[in-house]
Amino acid sequence: MSAEITKVGIISCSGEAIPEGTISRLATRRVLELLRPGQTVTLCLPLFLAGNEAERNFAKTHPTITIDGCEKQCAKWGTEEHSGPVSGALIVSEILGTQPSACHRSSRGASQADREAVWAVAEQIAAAVDKVLAEATPPDAAAAGTGGGQCACSSPVPGGSITVKGAKVTIAGLPLIFEQCAERSIPADAGGSAALLEAVRIYHPIRPEEEADYRSALLAGYQNFRRGTKLT
Amino acid sequence: MANEQIGNPVLVIPCSGIGKVHGLISREATYLVTDELAPGKTDTLCLALLVKGDPDAVADVRNHACITLDGCAKACAEKNVQMAGGRVAKTIQVAACFKNHRGAQPGDASALTDDGWTITREIAASATCDVARFFAGEEVNR
Numbered sequence: 001m002s003a004e005i006t007k008v009g010i011i012s013c014s015g016e017a018i019p020e021g022t023i024s025r026l027a028t029r030r031v032l033e034l035l036r037p038g039q040t041v042t043l044c045l046p047l048f049l050a051g052n053e054a055e056r057n058f059a060k061t062h063p064t065i066t067i068d069g070c071e072k073q074c075a076k077w078g079t080e081e082h083s084g085p086v087s088g089a090l091i092v093s094e095i096l097g098t099q100p101s102a103c104h105r106s107s108r109g110a111s112q113a114d115r116e117a118v119w120a121v122a123e124q125i126a127a128a129v130d131k132v133l134a135e136a137t138p139p140d141a142a143a144a145g146t147g148g149g150q151c152a153c154s155s156p157v158p159g160g161s162i163t164v165k166g167a168k169v170t171i172a173g174l175p176l177i178f179e180q181c182a183e184r185s186i187p188a189d190a191g192g193s194a195a196l197l198e199a200v201r202i203y204h205p206i207r208p209e210e211e212a213d214y215r216s217a218l219l220a221g222y223q224n225f226r227r228g229t230k231l232t
Numbered sequence: 233m234a235n236e237q238i239g240n241p242v243l244v245i246p247c248s249g250i251g252k253v254h255g256l257i258s259r260e261a262t263y264l265v266t267d268e269l270a271p272g273k274t275d276t277l278c279l280a281l282l283v284k285g286d287p288d289a290v291a292d293v294r295n296h297a298c299i300t301l302d303g304c305a306k307a308c309a310e311k312n313v314q315m316a317g318g319r320v321a322k323t324i325q326v327a328a329c330f331k332n333h334r335g336a337q338p339g340d341a342s343a344l345t346d347d348g349w350t351i352t353r354e355i356a357a358s359a360t361c362d363v364a365r366f367f368a369g370e371e372v373n374r
Contacts, residue, residue, distance in 0.1 A: 007319055011307065012260075013278070013280040013281075014280065015278035015280055015281070016245075016246060016248060016249040016259065016262060016277065016278050016279060017276060017277055017278045017281075019280070021278060021280075022259075025248065025250060025259075025315075026342060027368075028250060029250065029341055029342040030342075033342065041249065042250055043250075043251075044247065044248075044249045044250055044251060044255065044308060045279075045280050045283060046279050046280070046283050046308035046309065046311075046312050047306065047308055048249060049283050049308075049311070049312055049315060050282065050308040050311040050312055051306065052304060052309075069278075072281065072284070072286070074278065074280035074281050074283065074284040074286075075280060077284050078280060078283045081284075105263055106260060106263035106264075106267065107260065107343065107344070108260070131264060133344045185341055200293070
Protein backbone atom coordinates (compact mmCIF):
# COMPACT_ATOMS: atom_id res chain seq x y z
CA MET A 1 0.00 0.00 0.00
CA SER A 2 2.79 2.46 0.93
CA ALA A 3 3.96 3.27 -2.60
CA GLU A 4 0.43 4.31 -3.59
CA ILE A 5 -0.46 6.32 -0.49
CA THR A 6 -1.74 9.76 -1.30
CA LYS A 7 -4.11 10.45 1.59
CA VAL A 8 -4.35 9.57 5.26
CA GLY A 9 -7.75 8.64 6.69
CA ILE A 10 -8.84 10.25 9.96
CA ILE A 11 -11.69 8.70 11.93
CA SER A 12 -13.11 10.70 14.82
CA CYS A 13 -15.26 9.17 17.55
CA SER A 14 -17.34 12.38 17.71
CA GLY A 15 -18.73 11.12 21.02
CA GLU A 16 -21.92 13.05 21.72
CA ALA A 17 -21.97 12.60 25.49
CA ILE A 18 -18.75 14.44 26.34
CA PRO A 19 -16.96 17.66 25.30
CA GLU A 20 -13.95 15.60 24.25
CA GLY A 21 -16.12 14.06 21.52
CA THR A 22 -16.92 17.49 20.14
CA ILE A 23 -13.22 18.39 20.29
CA SER A 24 -12.31 15.21 18.40
CA ARG A 25 -14.82 16.06 15.68
CA LEU A 26 -13.84 19.72 15.30
CA ALA A 27 -10.10 18.99 15.43
CA THR A 28 -10.53 16.42 12.67
CA ARG A 29 -12.41 18.96 10.57
CA ARG A 30 -9.67 21.54 11.24
CA VAL A 31 -7.04 19.17 9.88
CA LEU A 32 -9.15 18.33 6.82
CA GLU A 33 -9.94 21.96 6.04
CA LEU A 34 -6.90 23.94 7.17
CA LEU A 35 -3.86 22.03 8.36
CA ARG A 36 -3.55 19.13 5.91
CA PRO A 37 -6.11 19.66 3.12
CA GLY A 38 -5.48 17.40 0.16
CA GLN A 39 -3.59 14.92 2.31
CA THR A 40 -6.43 13.71 4.49
CA VAL A 41 -9.90 12.20 4.14
CA THR A 42 -12.48 11.08 6.66
CA LEU A 43 -15.48 8.82 7.08
CA CYS A 44 -18.32 8.72 9.60
CA LEU A 45 -17.53 6.03 12.17
CA PRO A 46 -21.11 4.64 12.36
CA LEU A 47 -20.91 3.92 8.62
CA PHE A 48 -18.70 0.94 9.33
CA LEU A 49 -21.77 -0.84 10.63
CA ALA A 50 -24.48 0.85 8.61
CA GLY A 51 -22.62 1.26 5.34
CA ASN A 52 -21.61 -0.94 2.45
CA GLU A 53 -18.51 -2.97 1.68
CA ALA A 54 -16.60 -0.07 0.13
CA GLU A 55 -17.07 1.96 3.30
CA ARG A 56 -16.00 -0.94 5.51
CA ASN A 57 -12.78 -1.23 3.49
CA PHE A 58 -11.79 2.35 4.33
CA ALA A 59 -8.89 1.45 6.64
CA LYS A 60 -7.68 -1.19 4.21
CA THR A 61 -7.31 1.39 1.46
CA HIS A 62 -6.03 4.32 3.56
CA PRO A 63 -3.49 4.44 6.39
CA THR A 64 -5.86 5.55 9.14
CA ILE A 65 -5.48 7.54 12.36
CA THR A 66 -8.26 7.40 14.94
CA ILE A 67 -9.15 10.32 17.23
CA ASP A 68 -10.96 9.27 20.38
CA GLY A 69 -12.42 11.48 23.06
CA CYS A 70 -11.77 9.12 25.95
CA GLU A 71 -9.91 6.00 26.91
CA LYS A 72 -12.76 3.77 25.71
CA GLN A 73 -11.30 4.33 22.24
CA CYS A 74 -14.50 3.55 20.33
CA ALA A 75 -13.10 4.90 17.05
CA LYS A 76 -9.99 2.75 17.25
CA TRP A 77 -11.96 -0.31 18.26
CA GLY A 78 -14.67 0.21 15.64
CA THR A 79 -12.20 0.90 12.85
CA GLU A 80 -10.05 -2.12 13.60
CA GLU A 81 -13.02 -4.41 14.14
CA HIS A 82 -14.90 -3.47 10.99
CA SER A 83 -12.30 -2.07 8.62
CA GLY A 84 -8.68 -2.88 9.44
CA PRO A 85 -5.68 -2.00 11.63
CA VAL A 86 -4.95 1.67 12.24
CA SER A 87 -1.64 3.49 11.72
CA GLY A 88 -2.06 5.76 14.72
CA ALA A 89 -4.45 6.39 17.61
CA LEU A 90 -4.83 9.64 19.56
CA ILE A 91 -6.93 10.20 22.68
CA VAL A 92 -8.16 13.73 23.40
CA SER A 93 -8.28 13.25 27.17
CA GLU A 94 -4.62 12.18 27.17
CA ILE A 95 -3.57 15.14 25.03
CA LEU A 96 -5.47 17.75 27.01
CA GLY A 97 -5.55 16.33 30.53
CA THR A 98 -8.09 18.23 32.62
CA GLN A 99 -8.43 21.10 30.11
CA PRO A 100 -11.75 19.84 28.64
CA SER A 101 -13.49 20.40 31.98
CA ALA A 102 -13.88 24.01 30.81
CA CYS A 103 -15.12 22.95 27.36
CA HIS A 104 -18.61 22.51 25.94
CA ARG A 105 -20.43 19.87 23.93
CA SER A 106 -22.38 22.34 21.80
CA SER A 107 -20.76 24.99 19.63
CA ARG A 108 -23.36 27.46 20.99
CA GLY A 109 -21.37 27.74 24.20
CA ALA A 110 -17.94 27.62 22.61
CA SER A 111 -15.34 29.67 24.49
CA GLN A 112 -11.65 30.44 24.20
CA ALA A 113 -10.95 27.20 26.08
CA ASP A 114 -12.83 25.23 23.41
CA ARG A 115 -10.96 26.93 20.58
CA GLU A 116 -7.57 26.34 22.17
CA ALA A 117 -8.41 22.70 22.87
CA VAL A 118 -9.42 22.13 19.25
CA TRP A 119 -6.22 23.76 17.99
CA ALA A 120 -4.04 21.73 20.32
CA VAL A 121 -5.60 18.44 19.24
CA ALA A 122 -5.63 19.44 15.57
CA GLU A 123 -1.90 20.09 15.69
CA GLN A 124 -1.29 16.67 17.21
CA ILE A 125 -3.36 15.09 14.45
CA ALA A 126 -1.42 17.00 11.79
CA ALA A 127 1.85 15.79 13.30
CA ALA A 128 0.55 12.22 13.27
CA VAL A 129 -0.46 12.63 9.61
CA ASP A 130 3.04 13.87 8.75
CA LYS A 131 4.55 10.89 10.55
CA VAL A 132 2.39 8.42 8.65
CA LEU A 133 3.17 10.08 5.33
CA ALA A 134 6.91 10.20 6.12
CA GLU A 135 6.93 6.52 6.98
CA ALA A 136 5.09 5.77 3.76
CA THR A 137 7.49 7.84 1.62
CA PRO A 138 10.03 5.68 -0.25
CA PRO A 139 13.57 6.10 1.22
CA ASP A 140 14.96 7.39 -2.10
CA ALA A 141 12.49 10.24 -2.16
CA ALA A 142 13.19 11.12 1.47
CA ALA A 143 16.96 11.24 0.88
CA ALA A 144 16.50 13.43 -2.18
CA GLY A 145 14.92 16.10 0.00
CA THR A 146 17.77 16.51 2.50
CA GLY A 147 19.99 18.64 0.29
CA GLY A 148 22.99 16.34 0.35
CA GLY A 149 25.42 15.55 3.13
CA GLN A 150 25.25 18.85 5.00
CA CYS A 151 25.32 18.68 8.78
CA ALA A 152 22.14 20.06 10.31
CA CYS A 153 23.97 22.22 12.85
CA SER A 154 25.77 24.17 10.11
CA SER A 155 22.57 24.85 8.19
CA PRO A 156 21.17 28.35 8.50
CA VAL A 157 18.03 28.60 10.63
CA PRO A 158 15.13 28.91 8.20
CA GLY A 159 13.62 32.36 8.28
CA GLY A 160 10.17 33.68 7.52
CA SER A 161 8.80 36.97 6.34
CA ILE A 162 5.98 39.18 7.54
CA THR A 163 4.73 42.47 6.15
CA VAL A 164 5.16 45.40 8.56
CA LYS A 165 3.61 48.66 7.41
CA GLY A 166 3.78 47.49 3.79
CA ALA A 167 7.45 46.44 3.97
CA LYS A 168 8.62 42.84 3.89
CA VAL A 169 10.66 41.96 7.01
CA THR A 170 12.54 38.65 7.31
CA ILE A 171 12.88 37.20 10.81
CA ALA A 172 15.36 34.38 11.42
CA GLY A 173 13.74 31.26 12.84
CA LEU A 174 10.19 32.60 12.50
CA PRO A 175 8.66 29.21 11.56
CA LEU A 176 10.26 27.64 14.64
CA ILE A 177 9.08 30.51 16.84
CA PHE A 178 5.52 30.11 15.55
CA GLU A 179 5.77 26.35 16.07
CA GLN A 180 6.78 26.88 19.70
CA CYS A 181 3.97 29.39 20.20
CA ALA A 182 1.50 26.85 18.83
CA GLU A 183 2.84 24.19 21.20
CA ARG A 184 2.28 26.63 24.07
CA SER A 185 -1.34 27.05 22.85
CA ILE A 186 -0.91 30.76 22.25
CA PRO A 187 -4.15 31.68 20.49
CA ALA A 188 -4.15 32.98 16.92
CA ASP A 189 -6.25 35.99 17.81
CA ALA A 190 -5.77 39.39 19.44
CA GLY A 191 -5.34 37.73 22.83
CA GLY A 192 -2.15 36.07 21.66
CA SER A 193 -0.50 39.04 19.95
CA ALA A 194 1.42 40.24 23.05
CA ALA A 195 2.92 36.78 23.61
CA LEU A 196 3.91 36.61 19.93
CA LEU A 197 5.64 39.96 20.16
CA GLU A 198 7.58 38.92 23.26
CA ALA A 199 8.67 35.64 21.67
CA VAL A 200 9.88 37.28 18.46
CA ARG A 201 11.71 40.22 20.03
CA ILE A 202 14.09 37.76 21.71
CA TYR A 203 15.51 37.03 18.25
CA HIS A 204 14.67 40.20 16.36
CA PRO A 205 15.04 43.83 17.51
CA ILE A 206 11.76 45.73 17.70
CA ARG A 207 11.69 49.41 18.71
CA PRO A 208 8.91 50.54 21.06
CA GLU A 209 7.32 52.74 18.38
CA GLU A 210 7.16 49.72 16.04
CA GLU A 211 5.40 47.44 18.51
CA ALA A 212 1.83 48.02 17.34
CA ASP A 213 2.70 47.40 13.70
CA TYR A 214 4.74 44.29 14.52
CA ARG A 215 1.98 43.03 16.75
CA SER A 216 -0.63 43.04 13.94
CA ALA A 217 1.87 41.76 11.33
CA LEU A 218 2.97 38.89 13.55
CA LEU A 219 -0.61 38.00 14.34
CA ALA A 220 -1.48 37.85 10.62
CA GLY A 221 1.59 35.70 9.95
CA TYR A 222 0.81 33.42 12.90
CA GLN A 223 -2.78 32.95 11.72
CA ASN A 224 -1.53 31.91 8.29
CA PHE A 225 0.97 29.56 9.92
CA ARG A 226 -1.78 27.94 12.02
CA ARG A 227 -3.83 27.49 8.86
CA GLY A 228 -0.94 25.57 7.36
CA THR A 229 0.21 28.27 4.94
CA LYS A 230 3.97 28.00 4.36
CA LEU A 231 5.94 31.10 5.38
CA THR A 232 7.93 32.75 2.60
CA MET B 233 -43.92 1.44 22.54
CA ALA B 234 -43.55 -0.58 25.72
CA ASN B 235 -45.41 1.02 28.62
CA GLU B 236 -42.49 0.48 30.96
CA GLN B 237 -40.45 2.87 28.85
CA ILE B 238 -42.87 5.74 29.47
CA GLY B 239 -41.47 7.99 32.18
CA ASN B 240 -37.88 7.07 31.41
CA PRO B 241 -35.80 9.73 29.73
CA VAL B 242 -35.99 9.52 25.96
CA LEU B 243 -32.62 9.03 24.28
CA VAL B 244 -31.98 11.47 21.45
CA ILE B 245 -29.24 10.00 19.28
CA PRO B 246 -27.71 11.94 16.37
CA CYS B 247 -25.52 10.48 13.66
CA SER B 248 -23.03 13.40 14.03
CA GLY B 249 -21.92 12.75 10.45
CA ILE B 250 -18.60 14.46 9.92
CA GLY B 251 -18.66 15.02 6.18
CA LYS B 252 -21.54 17.44 5.69
CA VAL B 253 -23.47 20.15 7.49
CA HIS B 254 -26.38 17.76 8.00
CA GLY B 255 -24.39 15.80 10.60
CA LEU B 256 -23.59 18.96 12.54
CA ILE B 257 -27.26 19.97 12.48
CA SER B 258 -28.24 16.59 13.89
CA ARG B 259 -25.70 17.00 16.68
CA GLU B 260 -26.63 20.58 17.62
CA ALA B 261 -30.35 19.80 17.47
CA THR B 262 -29.73 17.01 19.96
CA TYR B 263 -27.99 19.36 22.39
CA LEU B 264 -30.82 21.88 22.05
CA VAL B 265 -33.30 19.18 23.10
CA THR B 266 -31.27 17.58 25.89
CA ASP B 267 -29.81 20.78 27.36
CA GLU B 268 -32.50 23.42 26.79
CA LEU B 269 -35.88 22.24 25.53
CA ALA B 270 -36.40 18.99 27.44
CA PRO B 271 -33.70 18.57 30.07
CA GLY B 272 -34.44 15.77 32.48
CA LYS B 273 -36.84 14.16 30.02
CA THR B 274 -34.15 13.45 27.47
CA ASP B 275 -30.55 12.38 27.31
CA THR B 276 -28.07 11.35 24.67
CA LEU B 277 -25.32 8.80 24.35
CA CYS B 278 -22.26 8.33 22.22
CA LEU B 279 -23.26 6.57 19.01
CA ALA B 280 -19.67 5.35 18.69
CA LEU B 281 -20.06 3.56 22.01
CA LEU B 282 -23.05 1.75 20.58
CA VAL B 283 -21.12 0.91 17.43
CA LYS B 284 -18.48 -0.59 19.72
CA GLY B 285 -21.13 -2.78 21.33
CA ASP B 286 -20.62 -1.40 24.84
CA PRO B 287 -22.99 -3.38 27.13
CA ASP B 288 -24.22 -0.28 28.99
CA ALA B 289 -24.96 1.55 25.75
CA VAL B 290 -26.77 -1.47 24.34
CA ALA B 291 -28.83 -1.76 27.51
CA ASP B 292 -29.66 1.94 27.37
CA VAL B 293 -31.12 1.81 23.85
CA ARG B 294 -33.11 -1.29 24.80
CA ASN B 295 -34.52 0.22 27.97
CA HIS B 296 -35.31 3.74 26.74
CA ALA B 297 -37.34 5.07 23.86
CA CYS B 298 -35.01 6.45 21.20
CA ILE B 299 -35.37 9.33 18.78
CA THR B 300 -32.72 9.16 16.08
CA LEU B 301 -31.57 12.23 14.18
CA ASP B 302 -29.81 11.30 10.95
CA GLY B 303 -28.11 13.65 8.55
CA CYS B 304 -28.67 11.64 5.42
CA ALA B 305 -30.54 8.69 4.00
CA LYS B 306 -27.83 6.26 5.10
CA ALA B 307 -29.52 6.56 8.49
CA CYS B 308 -26.52 5.46 10.53
CA ALA B 309 -28.06 6.39 13.88
CA GLU B 310 -31.33 4.59 13.19
CA LYS B 311 -29.61 1.48 11.81
CA ASN B 312 -27.11 1.23 14.64
CA VAL B 313 -29.82 1.56 17.29
CA GLN B 314 -31.85 -1.13 15.56
CA MET B 315 -28.83 -3.42 15.19
CA ALA B 316 -28.23 -3.07 18.93
CA GLY B 317 -31.78 -4.22 19.60
CA GLY B 318 -33.04 -0.79 20.58
CA ARG B 319 -36.52 0.50 19.78
CA VAL B 320 -36.65 3.58 17.61
CA ALA B 321 -39.73 5.58 18.57
CA LYS B 322 -39.12 8.29 16.01
CA THR B 323 -36.71 8.91 13.16
CA ILE B 324 -35.88 12.34 11.82
CA GLN B 325 -33.77 12.93 8.74
CA VAL B 326 -32.14 16.34 8.50
CA ALA B 327 -31.90 16.24 4.72
CA ALA B 328 -35.68 15.87 4.50
CA CYS B 329 -36.15 18.94 6.69
CA PHE B 330 -34.38 21.04 4.06
CA LYS B 331 -37.46 20.72 1.82
CA ASN B 332 -38.99 23.70 3.59
CA HIS B 333 -35.81 25.73 3.25
CA ARG B 334 -34.92 25.70 -0.41
CA GLY B 335 -31.95 27.94 -1.13
CA ALA B 336 -30.88 28.04 2.50
CA GLN B 337 -27.14 28.34 3.19
CA PRO B 338 -26.82 26.36 6.43
CA GLY B 339 -23.04 26.45 6.82
CA ASP B 340 -20.68 23.51 6.68
CA ALA B 341 -19.65 20.50 8.74
CA SER B 342 -17.71 22.74 11.15
CA ALA B 343 -20.02 25.69 11.78
CA LEU B 344 -23.65 26.69 11.26
CA THR B 345 -24.88 29.94 9.80
CA ASP B 346 -28.09 31.69 10.89
CA ASP B 347 -29.94 29.59 8.27
CA GLY B 348 -28.36 26.47 9.75
CA TRP B 349 -29.43 27.38 13.27
CA THR B 350 -32.98 28.10 12.08
CA ILE B 351 -33.26 24.61 10.63
CA THR B 352 -31.60 23.15 13.74
CA ARG B 353 -34.14 24.81 16.02
CA GLU B 354 -37.04 23.55 13.91
CA ILE B 355 -35.77 20.00 14.14
CA ALA B 356 -35.15 20.34 17.88
CA ALA B 357 -38.67 21.72 18.39
CA SER B 358 -40.17 18.84 16.42
CA ALA B 359 -38.24 16.27 18.46
CA THR B 360 -39.29 18.01 21.69
CA CYS B 361 -42.97 17.76 20.67
CA ASP B 362 -42.49 14.04 20.14
CA VAL B 363 -40.93 13.74 23.59
CA ALA B 364 -43.91 15.54 25.11
CA ARG B 365 -46.34 13.22 23.28
CA PHE B 366 -44.42 10.23 24.45
CA PHE B 367 -44.52 11.37 28.07
CA ALA B 368 -48.25 12.02 27.75
CA GLY B 369 -48.72 8.44 26.58
CA GLU B 370 -49.82 9.54 23.13
CA GLU B 371 -48.88 7.79 19.92
CA VAL B 372 -45.78 9.07 18.18
CA ASN B 373 -45.78 8.71 14.40
CA ARG B 374 -42.47 7.51 13.11
